[in-house]
Amino acid sequence: MSTATTIADPAPQLRRNLTTARLPKWAPAGVALLSIGLGCAVGAGAGLASHLQWGMIAAALFVVLSYALSARVEGRRQAKDRLATAVVWVAFILAVVPLVALTFYTVQQGLEVLDGNFLTHSMKNVISSGPGGGIYHALIGTLEQVLLATLIAAPIGLLTAVYLVEYGRGRLAKWVTFFVDVMTGVPSIVAGLFILSLWNILLGFEYSGFSGSLALAILMMPVVVRSTEEMLKLVPNELREASYALGVPKWKTILRIVLPTAIGGITTGVMLAVARITGETAPVMMLVFGADAINGDPFNGPQQSLPLYIWQQYSMVNNDFGYARAWGAALVLIFFVMGLNLVARGIARWRSPKGGR
Incomplete structure (x- = not known):
């Protein structure tokens, strides 16, 4: 007597929906623009005269909004990765902006006097409070x-x-x-x-x-x-x-x-x-x-x-x-x-x- 053994296909039971929702590629840029706008609005509304304070507010908003949006759409695990990435970007910008600003301001101010006469003359017989002279x-x-x-x-x-x-x-x-x-x-x-x-x-x-x-x-x-x-x-x-x-x-x-x-x-x-x-x-x-x-x-x-x-x-x-x-x-x-x-x-x-x- 032969017995037919029916074995259920385990594949449907093992299948899981491994794909979750993901933010679009332009989401970080959009969050950054939104944070800048909100930072300027908050700074202007609070009467803060320094644009540096506006930038700090925008940076904090960028980190918070990146985590909050990712946690709602992608889950907390992916949100932690987004949070770390946002912190790294903010630290990078905080390091680069002063350097770029310093270089730009030095070039802007230095080009006004930098010429052939400035490079080929000394300060001999030149009044310190007057024009002329060089390096x-x-x-x-x-x-x-x-x-x-x-x-x-x-x-x-x-x-x-x-x-x-x-x-x-x-x-x-x-x-x-x-x-x-x-x-x-x-x-x-x-x-x-x-x-x-x-x-x-x-x-x-x-x-x-x-x-x-x-x-x-x-x-x-x-x-x-x-x-x-x-x-x-x-x-x-x-x-x-x-x-x-x-x-x-x-x-x-x-x-x-x-x-x-x-x-x-x-x-x-x-x-x-x-x-x-x-x-x-x-x-x-x-x-x-x-x-x-x-x-x-x-x-x-x-x-x-x-x-x-x-x-x-x-x-x-x-x-x-x-x-x-x-x-x-x-x-x-x-x-x-x-x-x-x-x-x-x-x-x-x-x-x-x-x-x-």
Whole structure:
């Protein structure tokens, strides 16, 4: 006797409706526009004069509305993701808007005075409260001081990083790492005071651009050490081991294998350190003193620099000509730092290892 066994198809029982409602792609943009409108309306209705307050209200409304709308349509789980995304976007905007505003305002104010005469003349025989004058002497001083500081700090920082990564073991390496960490947070005025006490007062050297370069080198060294150390750690150990297996000495492996592999990141780190010291004012004010005329010798006599020039010109009360020259110098300083970063990127791309396919 055969019994027929009927087995029900389990598929209909296992099927679930896995698709839920989703907000359209334009929903975040729509919520942002709605939040901006509501923020402006609330700010105007409350009599808030600052547009920054309007923006903060709009940002808070964007986060709240994004979560509320997503929770109602998509569910709480997806709403939490929308909330995190909204917070990230708000943080990004809060970081970018001041930078863009600062750059735009500096360009707007600096272009009014930036011309060939401004770049090729100094302040010699120019009345500070009157028109004319330029930044040529400050530009020369900044280039020389930063170059000297780089020539001092870059080799020392590079060799220190090589020691810590390739040779550093024991107490000495720990102490070196500790002091590098301490130097990273040293204020610039402390570095200036140290060079003032040691170089100018104790050893008796005169105030000059080189004195300022020594203080800038102190500020630059820990940045170079830290960035170079991280880049050397990223070099795969397999490259070192392969070189050792071929009988290559360790010093030649570092020179021919490790450093060329990490040269892109090292160059970028050095350029970041240069950008870090380019805008320092306190050490230059204490050690270089500034000058109205051109001084191309950084080892003899006071010398001007762009940060000090900006401070001197802007510190003149009720002086429109000084304000204009300060903004022009600030714009040149921004272009200088931007150029350094572009050069660093170019060198990093040029010297980076090329992998064949």
